[in-house]
Amino acid sequence: MAYFPFFVELEGKECLVVGGGDVAFRKIRELLPFGVNITVVSLEICESICNLAGEYPGQMKLLYREYKKADLEQKFFVIAATDDEQCNREISEYCRQEKILVNVVDDKEKCSFYFPSLVKQKDIVAGFSSGGNSPALIKELRRELQGQIPEYFGQLNERLGQIRPQVKKAFSTEQQRKQYYNQVIHKSREESRALSVQEMEELIHKSFTQS
Numbered sequence: 001m002a003y004f005p006f007f008v009e010l011e012g013k014e015c016l017v018v019g020g021g022d023v024a025f026r027k028i029r030e031l032l033p034f035g036v037n038i039t040v041v042s043l044e045i046c047e048s049i050c051n052l053a054g055e056y057p058g059q060m061k062l063l064y065r066e067y068k069k070a071d072l073e074q075k076f077f078v079i080a081a082t083d084d085e086q087c088n089r090e091i092s093e094y095c096r097q098e099k100i101l102v103n104v105v106d107d108k109e110k111c112s113f114y115f116p117s118l119v120k121q122k123d124i125v126a127g128f129s130s131g132g133n134s135p136a137l138i139k140e141l142r143r144e145l146q147g148q149i150p151e152y153f154g155q156l157n158e159r160l161g162q163i164r165p166q167v168k169k170a171f172s173t174e175q176q177r178k179q180y181y182n183q184v185i186h187k188s189r190e191e192s193r194a195l196s197v198q199e200m201e202e203l204i205h206k207s208f209t210q211s
């Protein structure tokens with residue numbers, strides 16, 4: 001059955017990654033921009049993970065040793081990314097028993113959540129999943145679709161977020177607010193750029209002087 005894409009607040013939450021190879025690196029690289037704190041425990045840790053620790057000081061802790069069950073305690077979620085099947089299975093079993101969310105890179109049946117194929121532009125985030133049937137296919141789809149988000153959408157989205165309280169104050173009905181947002185979006189699309197907050201404010205005033 002397909003898995004549901006909740007969009008979860010990760011800022012300040014604790015994550016444990018067991019294993020320090022290429023697959024662990026890919027997951028860590030995607031997670032860090034969401035503000036999560038990551039502890040990596042692994043016998044060896046690859047250079048690209050060490051570089052990330054330098055890029056995100058304060059968000060990463062590296063432990064060069066075998067993992068212990070105690071490492072898993074109090075974690076919001078865990079990623080079992082070792083090349084040792086037995087070790088990954090043990091982590092999955094413990095986490096499931098303790099109700100800790102767990103992702104296991106070598107066996108979809110042992111995951112309580114999957115890692116998505118991600119497209120991110122500032123706060124706009126899309127995550128694709130194949131339900132574990134074909135990561136290669138979902139990667140292909142992600143590559144095809146990521147180029148289709150206009151590059152100014154991230155900024156437009158930020159500014160729409162900034163203007164939101166003023167719009168709520170200015171327009172009393174949902175219908176008026178909807179109409180206003182569609183006008184801003186339509187105008188931005190026409191000009192292939194994000195309208196400035198000032199231009200958005202002007203459109204609020206204009207709609208009152210016109211009516």
Ligand SMILES: C[C@@]1(CC(=O)O)c2cc3[nH]c(cc4nc(cc5[nH]c(cc(n2)[C@H]1CCC(=O)O)[C@@](C)(CC(=O)O)[C@@H]5CCC(=O)O)C(CC(=O)O)=C4CCC(=O)O)c(CCC(=O)O)c3CC(=O)O
Nearest residue numbers: 105106107108114115116117129130131132135136139142
């Ligand atoms: C269940 C899941 C668990 C998890 O890891 O979360 C899982 C499991 C496995 N992946 C395997 C292989 C590959 N994975 C990729 C790529 C990605 N895999 C990702 C997610 C997931 N992979 C979860 C399901 C997500 C879903 O489908 O909804 C992505 C989206 C996210 C990420 O990992 O960053 C990322 C694409 C990111 C992007 O670029 O967009 C490639 C392609 C490549 O490397 O080029 C290959 C080789 C081709 C192939 O096998 O398809 C194997 C077999 C290993 C072996 O054979 O030894 C297993 C184990 C198994 O199948 O049980």
Ligand SMILES: NC(=O)C1=CN([C@@H]2O[C@H](COP(=O)(O)OP(=O)(O)OC[C@H]3O[C@@H](n4cnc5c(N)ncnc54)[C@H](O)[C@@H]3O)[C@@H](O)[C@H]2O)C=CC1
Nearest residue numbers: 019020021022023042043044066067082083084087105106
């Ligand atoms: N989910 C996915 O997207 C994909 C998953 N895979 C699977 O992921 C697994 C890992 O792949 P890579 O990162 O390329 O392997 P890798 O060999 O580069 O890394 C494995 C890491 O696990 C560590 N490790 C092993 N036993 C440990 C233990 N008991 N405690 C702590 N650390 C331990 C090693 O030191 C090493 O850093 C593969 O076995 C493969 O089955 C492979 C491709 C894609």
